[in-house]
Amino acid sequence: MELRFCPVCAVPLVSRPDTDAGKLRLSCPDGHWTHWDNPLPVLAALVEVDGRILLARNAAWPEKTFALITGFMERDETPEQGIARELKEETNLDAVEIKLIGVYEFMRKNELIIAYHVKAQGEVRLSEELVEYRLVNPEKLRPWRAGTGYAMADWMRARGLEVEFLDWPAR
Numbered sequence: 001m002e003l004r005f006c007p008v009c010a011v012p013l014v015s016r017p018d019t020d021a022g023k024l025r026l027s028c029p030d031g032h033w034t035h036w037d038n039p040l041p042v043l044a045a046l047v048e049v050d051g052r053i054l055l056a057r058n059a060a061w062p063e064k065t066f067a068l069i070t071g072f073m074e075r076d077e078t079p080e081q082g083i084a085r086e087l088k089e090e091t092n093l094d095a096v097e098i099k100l101i102g103v104y105e106f107m108r109k110n111e112l113i114i115a116y117h118v119k120a121q122g123e124v125r126l127s128e129e130l131v132e133y134r135l136v137n138p139e140k141l142r143p144w145r146a147g148t149g150y151a152m153a154d155w156m157r158a159r160g161l162e163v164e165f166l167d168w169p170a171r
């Protein structure tokens, strides 16, 4: 999101040096407000259904580009509740077991990824955001060198699986 005006007084924001952080920060010249631009947490799920991993393709992505289920947290929910809700909304699956894989940077989008291994059950019905899905045997997974791909790689290594990375960058 690009911010240009102070949300308090609507005056155009200016770039000011923050000497402690060694950065320029967009601020109100009258000191009402500073745009800290902190990373946003994003939840991600490596979804396991009957021993296979569900990967989905977003409608906005090119063909053959499949990734984990992701989404933003809502106010007043835990990350575990959030990823279970996103899973239900995007695939209709019910989470039965949720375990943290790890936390990963995704600086390209100023996000912080909180990745879970989610065992799920039910009948897959994709939301309009997603156009297709695959169920992949864990040993056939090919992670990508970015955010959720590193989560997938860590999950595989923890199971003694060999990790061979793909080339495309994704969340």
Ligand SMILES: [Zn+2]
Pocket: 006, 007, 008, 009, 010, 011, 028, 029, 030, 031, 032, 033
């Ligand atoms: Zn202001």
